[in-house]
Amino acid sequence: MSPTQTRAPQSDPRTHRRRHARHTQPNWVKRAGVTGGVIGAAVLTAAASPASAAPATGDAPVNEVTQTLDLSQLRAADATAQAAVNYQLQAAEQQASTAAVKTAQQHKQADDAKAAAAAKAAKERAEQAASRSQERPALSLASDSSSASSSSSSSSSASGSVASVVSFVESQVGKAYVMGATGPDAYDCSGLVQAAYRTIGVDLPRVSEDQSTAGTQVSLSDLQPGDILYWGSAGSAYHVAIYVGGGNFVGAQNPSSGVVEHPLSYDEPTGAVRVA
Numbered sequence: 001m002s003p004t005q006t007r008a009p010q011s012d013p014r015t016h017r018r019r020h021a022r023h024t025q026p027n028w029v030k031r032a033g034v035t036g037g038v039i040g041a042a043v044l045t046a047a048a049s050p051a052s053a054a055p056a057t058g059d060a061p062v063n064e065v066t067q068t069l070d071l072s073q074l075r076a077a078d079a080t081a082q083a084a085v086n087y088q089l090q091a092a093e094q095q096a097s098t099a100a101v102k103t104a105q106q107h108k109q110a111d112d113a114k115a116a117a118a119a120k121a122a123k124e125r126a127e128q129a130a131s132r133s134q135e136r137p138a139l140s141l142a143s144d145s146s147s148a149s150s151s152s153s154s155s156s157s158a159s160g161s162v163a164s165v166v167s168f169v170e171s172q173v174g175k176a177y178v179m180g181a182t183g184p185d186a187y188d189c190s191g192l193v194q195a196a197y198r199t200i201g202v203d204l205p206r207v208s209e210d211q212s213t214a215g216t217q218v219s220l221s222d223l224q225p226g227d228i229l230y231w232g233s234a235g236s237a238y239h240v241a242i243y244v245g246g247g248n249f250v251g252a253q254n255p256s257s258g259v260v261e262h263p264l265s266y267d268e269p270t271g272a273v274r275v276a
Contacts, residue, residue, distance in 0.1 A: 161200040162226035168196045169242045169250040175259045177252045187252040212237035215273035229269040
């Protein structure tokens with residue numbers, strides 16, 4: 001065997017090249033495959049992104065419209081409720097105003113009726129007091145006819161004066177009590193007594209302490225119309241009124257009562273004086 005034959009390869013070079021081509025890919029093929037995969041993934045991602053983003057882009061306007069509608073409905077409901085409340089308040093105010101006017105009218109009618117009744121009663125009592133005074137016999141102060149005539153004239157004058165005092169105080173019933181007032185619309189207790197006697201020309205002291213000693217002390221069992229009643233001790237009395245006959249007196253009682261007429265049993269006086 002020749003040397004050439006001894007070193008001859010055992011396999012065919014062409015066969016070796018074909019086997020290599022079938023089992024091992026060239027490098028450019030590998031690079032092309034990787035690049036294609038990357039490009040394909042990018043394409044798929046780009047294709048999927050608009051599809052996944054579309055619902056979000058489409059939902060935003062729908063949500064905003066829904067929220068706007070809900071807000072408008074809430075505002076409309078709130079406005080309706082507020083209007084109903086306002087209507088109820090106005091109705092209640094109107095009803096209260098109507099009731100107040102009606103109550104005021106009723107009170108005025110009642111006050112007018114009381115005032116008319118008090119005036120009528122005062123007139124009747126004044127007439128009765130005048131009648132009793134005129135029926136009272138005149139005292140004879142002298143034995144001669146001239147003295148008797150003078151005494152009778154004085155007695156008639158006194159009776160008329162007492163009737164005037166009684167008529168005056170009874171006509172003031174219902175007026176207000178105001179501390180320090182002397183009329184004609186309001187009085188305190190001594191202001192009423194002073195004003196009553198001033199109508200017959202008698203000027204009494206201003207305060208109750210002095211009025212309680214401005215005449216002759218008389219017993220409560222021997223009262224006559226026109227006598228000044230006082231509460232407290234003589235010279236330091238804290239309240240005065242005028243006896244009007246029939247067991248009653250008239251006085252400016254207090255701020256809540258005003259000028260009123262009461263029986264002696266309502267508030268028993270301490271004493272009385274008769275103005276000479």
